[in-house]
Each structure stands twice: as structure tokens, then as C-alpha cells.
Amino acid sequence: xxxxxxxxxxxxxxxxxxxxxxxxxxxxxxxxxxxxxxxxxxxxxxxxxxxxxxxxxxxxxxxxxxxxxxxxxxxxxxxxxxxxxxxxxxxxxxxxxxxxxxxxxxxxxxxxxxxxxxxxxxxxxxxxxxxxxxxxxxxxxxxxxxxxxxxxxxxxxxxxxxxxxxxxxxxxxxxxxxxxxxxxxxxxxxxxxxxxxxxxxxxxxxxxxxxxxxxxxxxxxxxxxxxxxxxxxxxxxxxxxxxxxxxxxxxxxxxxxxxxxxxxxx
Numbered sequence: 001x002x003x004x005x006x007x008x009x010x011x012x013x014x015x016x017x018x019x020x021x022x023x024x025x026x027x028x029x030x031x032x033x034x035x036x037x038x039x040x041x042x043x044x045x046x047x048x049x050x051x052x053x054x055x056x057x058x059x060x061x062x063x064x065x066x067x068x069x070x071x072x073x074x075x076x077x078x079x080x081x082x083x084x085x086x087x088x089x090x091x092x093x094x095x096x097x098x099x100x101x102x103x104x105x106x107x108x109x110x111x112x113x114x115x116x117x118x119x120x121x122x123x124x125x126x127x128x129x130x131x132x133x134x135x136x137x138x139x140x141x142x143x144x145x146x147x148x149x150x151x152x153x154x155x156x157x158x159x160x161x162x163x164x165x166x167x168x169x170x171x172x173x174x175x176x177x178x179x180x181x182x183x184x185x186x187x188x189x190x191x192x193x194x195x196x197x198x199x200x201x202x203x204x205x206x207x208x209x210x211x212x213x214x215x216x217x218x219x220x221x222x223x224x225x226x227x228x229x230x231x232x233x234x235x236x237x238x239x240x241x242x243x244x245x246x247x248x249x250x251x252x253x254x255x256x257x258x259x260x261x262x263x264x265x266x
Contacts, residue, residue, distance in 0.1 A: 002089045003029075003040050010042065010064045011114045021045040021100050022120040024110035039092035043103070043110055045120060051080035051097035058082065061095055107131045107185070134176055134186045136235045143173060143227060144245040147220065148252060154216050155256045162216050163209060169223055170207060177230040178204060203229075217257055224250075 007025060014020045027041035028034045050056045054072060061067050066087040073081035073094075080102075084093045100119055106129045112120050146169060153162035176186030182196040192201060203226050209219035231241075 001034065001036075002091055003034055003038055006040060006065060006086070006091055006093065007042075007113060013063055014044070014114060019046045019048055020114075021047060022112065022116070023114040024112050024120060026108060026110040029111050030108060039094060041110075042093060042095045043098060044095055045098050045100055045103050047099070049097075049099055051082075054082075057095070057097055060097070061093075064093075064095075131185045134180060136231075136239045139173055139177075140231070140235070140239060140242055144242055144249045146173075147224060148249045150216075150220055151249070151252055151256050154213060154220070155259070157213075159211060159213060159216060162220075163211065166207060166209060166216070166219055166223060170204070174204060174207065174223060174226055174230070177227070177234060181230060181233060217253075221253070224253075 011023060014023060022045045024043040025041060026043060028038045044060065050060065052072065058070060061070055061082055061084050068085045068087050070082050070084035072079050073083055080098065081094055081096045084095060086093055100123065103120065104123055104127045108131070109124050109129050115121055150162050150165045153165065171188045175189035175192060178192065178196050178200050179186045182200065184195050192204060206222040207219050207226065209215040
């Protein structure tokens with residue numbers, strides 16, 4: 001398999017590099033779910049900091065294989081990750097550059113690939129990985145304002161923006177909540193096709209619209225219904241519901257739904 005062959009080459013490249021403490025791999029390798037479509041999530045631990053110096057990060061990446069291009073992960077809030085595409089074979093590889101102290105703070109325990117002095121092993125055995133908990137209050141404080149924003153776009157006729165915004169709601173709210181309900185880590189909508197209950201998945205599919213005003217409104221209403229059911233199932237008693245905001249937004253929903261706008265598809 002091309003991913004394992006690439007990893008084997010990387011291990012060979014870093015052996016003898018005195019700045020390298022160790023190498024580990026995360027993602028689907030942990031659960032042994034790699035297939036032909038899997039990317040490779042490497043964690044390179046070094047003595048001296050490499051990230052966020054882009055030149056140093058790229059220099060390491062280029063030494064690992066037929067490097068085509070790469071960029072740092074600001075869009076996911078992680079400047080220490082270099083997202084790379086390699087050739088021969090074409091392969092997506094994420095490389096996270098950490099020091100040993102930084103390696104202690106992790107959301108999962110990766111598989112160690114190279115650890116000559118057992119430094120990574122000692123960290124994993126003496127510290128605990130912890131997946132960040134989803135902040136239900138953070139979601140509730142934003143959800144209804146987000147719904148209102150989507151209604152504004154539909155009302156104005158900016159249907160493509162509304163279409164994209166529903167994807168944002170799935171990624172940030174519905175997917176993570178469904179994953180938690182099903183005992184998974186709250187990673188957006190990743191692998192929802194296989195990792196959540198079929199009934200939950202069918203409810204999530206109802207939030208997928210077509211490019212029509214009415215379909216967008218129906219999908220938005222289905223998103224609201226799904227959120228409220230998940231809120232009832234998951235939220236703690238101390239979560240403060242924004243009931244007044246919800247009431248006003250739903251009144252506006254009814255207003256938009258009944259309004260006929262010229263030059264719009266209904």
C-alpha cells in the first residue's frame with residue numbers, strides 16, 4: 001500500500017538526524033482503517049522547533065519524497081501542520097511539527113514509527129490524550145443567529161450562499177453533535193456514512209438541499225428540528241437555552257416562508 005511505503009521511506013530519511021526525537025502517525029492508521037483513499041497524518045517530533053518556520057517545514061517535507069506543493073494549516077487553526085501533496089505516487093500527507101513538550105498535548109495516542117530513545121513512548125505512557133469537549137453553550141449561543149443569517153440570504157435570493165451556509169451548520173453543529181450521540185469524537189461530518197446510526201444519518205440527509213428557495217427552507221427547517229432533538233438528548237441541565245432568540249427567529253422563518261418574492265424560484 002502506497003501510504004505504508006511512503007512512511008517506510010520517511011523513517012529511512014530521518015534516521016541519523018540528530019534533531020529528530022521521533023516520528024508517529026495518527027488518523028486512520030490508529031484504527032487500522034486505511035484504504036486507497038486515506039491520507040497520511042505524520043507527527044515529526046524534534047529537539048529544536050521547526051514550526052511555524054515555513055521554510056524549515058518545507059525543507060523537511062521535500063526530503064521525504066517527490067514533494068509537489070504544500071501549505072500550512074491556518075484554515076484549521078494549526079500553523080504547525082504542513083499539508084502536502086506528493087507525487088510518485090500521488091499522495092496527500094499532513095506533517096505536524098512538534099517539540100517533545102508539545103507532543104504531550106494530544107487528542108489521541110498515535111502509533112509510534114520511530115523512537116530510538118523511547119522518548120515518545122515515555123510521553124504516551126505518562127500523560128493522557130484528551131479530545132476537546134464540545135461546548136454546548138457555545139453552540140446554543142450562536143445557533144439561532146446563524147439560522148437568522150441563513151434566512152436573510154434565502155430572503156434576499158442569495159441561494160448559493162445559503163446553500164453553503166447549511167454545509168457550515170452541518171460541519172460545526174449537527175455533525176459533531178451526532179458523532180457525540182454515537183460515542184465518537186466530534187469531528188465535523190467525517191465518516192458519518194459509517195460511524196453513526198442509520199436513523200441519525202437519514203435525519204442528517206434531510207438537511208441536504210437542492211438549489212431552490214423552497215428546498216433550502218425545508219432543509220433549514222430539518223436542520224432546526226434535528227438540532228432541537230440533539231439538544232434535548234445531549235445538553236446538560238445547566239446549558240442556558242436562548243429561548244427568546246429562538247422564538248423571534250422562528251417567527252421570522254414563518255415570515256420568510258410565506259413571503260412571495262418576485263424573480264425568485266419558489
